[in-house]
Amino acid sequence: MTVRIAPSVLSADFTRLGEEIAMLDAGGADWIHVDVMDGRFVPNLSFGVKMIEAARRSSRRVVDVHLMVLEPERYFDDYAKAGADVLTIHVEAAPHLDRQLTRIKELGCKAGIALNPATPVSVIEEVAHLLDLVCLMSVNPGYGGQKFIEYSVDKIARTRLLLDQAGSDAVLEVDGGISRDTIHRCWAAGADTFVAGNAIFGATDPQAEIAVLRGLCVEQA
Ligand code: DX5
Numbered sequence: 001m002t003v004r005i006a007p008s009v010l011s012a013d014f015t016r017l018g019e020e021i022a023m024l025d026a027g028g029a030d031w032i033h034v035d036v037m038d039g040r041f042v043p044n045l046s047f048g049v050k051m052i053e054a055a056r057r058s059s060r061r062v063v064d065v066h067l068m069v070l071e072p073e074r075y076f077d078d079y080a081k082a083g084a085d086v087l088t089i090h091v092e093a094a095p096h097l098d099r100q101l102t103r104i105k106e107l108g109c110k111a112g113i114a115l116n117p118a119t120p121v122s123v124i125e126e127v128a129h130l131l132d133l134v135c136l137m138s139v140n141p142g143y144g145g146q147k148f149i150e151y152s153v154d155k156i157a158r159t160r161l162l163l164d165q166a167g168s169d170a171v172l173e174v175d176g177g178i179s180r181d182t183i184h185r186c187w188a189a190g191a192d193t194f195v196a197g198n199a200i201f202g203a204t205d206p207q208a209e210i211a212v213l214r215g216l217c218v219e220q221a
C-alpha cells in the first residue's frame, strides 16, 4: 500500500528555507506540504505565492498546497503558476465546491478538499468523483505543533469506506499532530498520506524521522 510522508514547511527554519526544503527532498519526503493561512479563516497568517515558488525551486517533489483561506478561488491562478501540484481548499470556506474543484483541475492541478475536525465526512459525498485528495484535519487548523485529536481515527476509517464505495482513488491525507505515537493508527484506519511538521523538524535528524514515520506504517503483530 502507498505511504506518502509530506513534511510541512510551516515548522521549517525560515532563515534557511531553501536548504530546509532541499534537505526534505534529499531525505525521502514524498510531498512538500505548504500551509497557506490568511488570518481570517484561521487565526494565523503564514505565507503565500513566494513560498510556493520557493518550494518549487528547491524541490522536485510534489508541492502540496493547503489553503486555509476564505475565498480560495482568488489565489488559484497565481498558485498554479507558481508551481503548486495539489491545491486543497477547505469545505468550510468554499460553498461552491463543484465550481472550485473543476477550476483547480482546469489549471492543471490536483484538486483536494480539507475538512475541519468538526465537519462531517458526508459533505464529500456528492463531489467524490471530482476529488483527487481528501485532507482530514486531525487538529484545528491554524498552528503547527498541536495535539492530535483522537476521534480523527474513526473519521479516517469512515472516509476510507466512503471513498471506496464511491469508487474513488483519491488520496486520503491526514494533517495535524502526526508523530511516532499517532501515525500507525491513522495508517491502519486507511490514510495513505501523512503531513508532519513538528515531528520532523523537531527531530534531531529530520531525514531519519521521515524514514521512521514511514516504517511505522506497517501491520504490527
Ligand atoms: C495546521 C497545518 C498543518 C501543520 C501540521 O493548521 O495545516 O499542516 O503544519 O503541523 P504538526 O505536524 O506540527 O501538527
Ligand code: ZN
Residues within 6 Å of the ligand: 008, 033, 034, 035, 066, 175, 195
Ligand atoms: Zn496543512
